[in-house]
Amino acid sequence: MSSLSAKYLPPGLAAELNDPELLCQLAHVAGSPRAAASGAVIEVTDPATGEAVGTIASLSAAESRAAIDSAQEAFAGWSGLLPQERSTILRRWYDLIVEASEDLARIMVAEQGKPIAEARGEIAYAASFVEFFAEEAKRPNIESVTSHLPDAEVEVWREPAGVAALITPWNFPSAMVTRKAAAALAAGCTCLVHPSSQTPYSATALAVLAVRAGIPAGAFNVVTGAAATIVEPWTEDPRVRVLSFTGSTEIGKLLYRQSAGTVKHLVLELGGHAPFLVFADADLDRAVEEAIKAKFATSGQDCLGANRFLIDRRIYDSFCARFAEATAKLTIGPGMTNPDIGPLMNAASVEKQRTHVADALAKGARCLAGGKVDAEGPLYFQPTVLADVPADALIMTEETFGPVAALAPFDTEAEAIARANATEYGLIAYLHTMDPRRIYRASRQLQFGMVAVNRTKVTGAPIPFGGTKQSGLGREGARLGMEEFTEVKYVCRDWA
Ligand code: NAP
Numbered sequence: 001m002s003s004l005s006a007k008y009l010p011p012g013l014a015a016e017l018n019d020p021e022l023l024c025q026l027a028h029v030a031g032s033p034r035a036a037a038s039g040a041v042i043e044v045t046d047p048a049t050g051e052a053v054g055t056i057a058s059l060s061a062a063e064s065r066a067a068i069d070s071a072q073e074a075f076a077g078w079s080g081l082l083p084q085e086r087s088t089i090l091r092r093w094y095d096l097i098v099e100a101s102e103d104l105a106r107i108m109v110a111e112q113g114k115p116i117a118e119a120r121g122e123i124a125y126a127a128s129f130v131e132f133f134a135e136e137a138k139r140p141n142i143e144s145v146t147s148h149l150p151d152a153e154v155e156v157w158r159e160p161a162g163v164a165a166l167i168t169p170w171n172f173p174s175a176m177v178t179r180k181a182a183a184a185l186a187a188g189c190t191c192l193v194h195p196s197s198q199t200p201y202s203a204t205a206l207a208v209l210a211v212r213a214g215i216p217a218g219a220f221n222v223v224t225g226a227a228a229t230i231v232e233p234w235t236e237d238p239r240v241r242v243l244s245f246t247g248s249t250e251i252g253k254l255l256y257r258q259s260a261g262t263v264k265h266l267v268l269e270l271g272g273h274a275p276f277l278v279f280a281d282a283d284l285d286r287a288v289e290e291a292i293k294a295k296f297a298t299s300g301q302d303c304l305g306a307n308r309f310l311i312d313r314r315i316y317d318s319f320c321a322r323f324a325e326a327t328a329k330l331t332i333g334p335g336m337t338n339p340d341i342g343p344l345m346n347a348a349s350v351e352k353q354r355t356h357v358a359d360a361l362a363k364g365a366r367c368l369a370g371g372k373v374d375a376e377g378p379l380y381f382q383p384t385v386l387a388d389v390p391a392d393a394l395i396m397t398e399e400t401f402g403p404v405a406a407l408a409p410f411d412t413e414a415e416a417i418a419r420a421n422a423t424e425y426g427l428i429a430y431l432h433t434m435d436p437r438r439i440y441r442a443s444r445q446l447q448f449g450m451v452a453v454n455r456t457k458v459t460g461a462p463i464p465f466g467g468t469k470q471s472g473l474g475r476e477g478a479r480l481g482m483e484e485f486t487e488v489k490y491v492c493r494d495w496a
Helices: 003-008 061-080 083-099 101-112 116-136 175-187 201-213 227-236 249-262 284-300 313-328 347-362 413-421 436-445 478-483
Strands: 027-029 032-034 041-045 052-057 152-160 163-167 190-194 220-222 240-246 265-269 274-278 306-312 366-369 384-387 404-410 428-432 450-453 486-494
Touching: 027 061, 027 201, 052 201, 061 152, 061 163, 061 190, 061 220, 061 227, 083 101, 083 116, 083 175, 083 201, 101 116, 101 201, 116 175, 116 478, 163 175, 163 227, 175 190, 175 201, 175 240, 175 478, 190 227, 201 220, 227 240, 227 249, 240 249, 249 265, 274 284, 274 413, 284 306, 284 313, 284 404, 284 428, 306 313, 306 413, 313 366, 313 384, 313 404, 347 366, 347 384, 347 404, 404 413, 413 436, 428 436, 436 450
Parallel strands: 163 190, 163 240, 190 220, 240 265, 274 306, 274 428, 306 404, 384 404, 428 450
Antiparallel strands: 027 032, 027 220, 041 052, 152 486, 366 384
16 A cells, blocks of 8 residues: 555545555546645545545646646557557456455445445446447447549548546446546547545546556546636636536536637536326336336436326326335435435435425425435435426426425326426436337437336446437447547548
């Protein structure tokens, strides 16, 4: 263990890890751990207890600018490697992440609070992006164009765009880093990562493993500190060619505006307000089971989380009763006890649940399960089911990002689709029906980047993840996810 990381290890959590060096409270710039020159740190707390887990280095704007220099210096070397060489290094990173899975999951629970089984699932998901893009790294140029000009040869190349700024949220602190970084690195870009200051250790652990895997110094930098201080210099700097952000629509719009001055490529994975439609011909047992997953995974703190349950009036009462019964059985507790529902990330999130519940009840909704902060602690909100929620309730338009479900009946397919589409968001829609023609019709008509039919889990490295409208721009995962980090170059050669 290096003396630098030993000095900064939080003793409690580190003692529980097989490889304590993975728990790093420093930024990672140019291949080595970095404290802020000022000594500034931000406290990281465990949402399960509200107690400090440790601190993370809080770098300055000047130190953030210096990280751009490192990424820019590393760019020529990394982009100049053969695709096969980049692929081999990424594959090593994947192997090391898989080997360290249990420690990475444990670190995630300590800073994020999610149930340990979900944390393990996220590490596997995070690793799958590195594996997928290690393969994709070998095939960046596959386009060939037949010449439209006499005596000319036409080629279209995909070239790495340059330095990429990657800004990630706290709800998936590992997978959001690898979904962006593995794609960028595979394309030949070098990266600046700003993880959420609430969950920085998952990202710094990935940086430790990146160094061990042989990712060269400066190619993968994790720059920790106050978000605006770190990220604003990146949006202003013309050397940063791509900005990929996952987080709220509000901050996404801010970064969109800030990036205009240097005309960057943008990938924005923003908020959602998923409708969950259940028609009378659906398999009701399955619909209830999938509804539980769609609402309560990640304790409801998921951009794919179902916010509005629109249910055919003919089965409405039955669905409400069964869904409320299943919800009431969900267990609540600290992540390490592997409950169904863990703590929420912070007090603001709890307040939002409270506001959405109170507002809906004041407007005539009925509470069928939960409804309040749980006795487990101030950050635990009970899984909640609200029925007869009117369209003008806040929860029907604002992202709840927590374990509160809003249910309302519909009478016709046209009404259900119109209500599902009546949102500024367009990330994902869930559809439950056994009628194949309705599946086709509705899938066409739903204005969302993703449509999940008769199931909830649809994500994975090979699919293009992303939304329409104010849920964002661009796609992550799949070949498209790597292409976001490339420039297209057209070359036309006269050979006569
Ligand atoms: P957030 O407040 O927008 O924060 C996301 C990231 O942006 C964090 O790293 C945050 O850092 C940083 N940030 C905050 N203010 C910034 C600023 N002024 N300039 C630059 N960066 C800034 O979102 P969140 O609350 O962490 O995450 C929840 C949101 O993310 C939800 O809306 C959810 O739907 C969305 N989300 C979307 C997807 C998707 O793929 N579409 C996936 C997951 C989450 P700090 O935390 O250090 O402030």
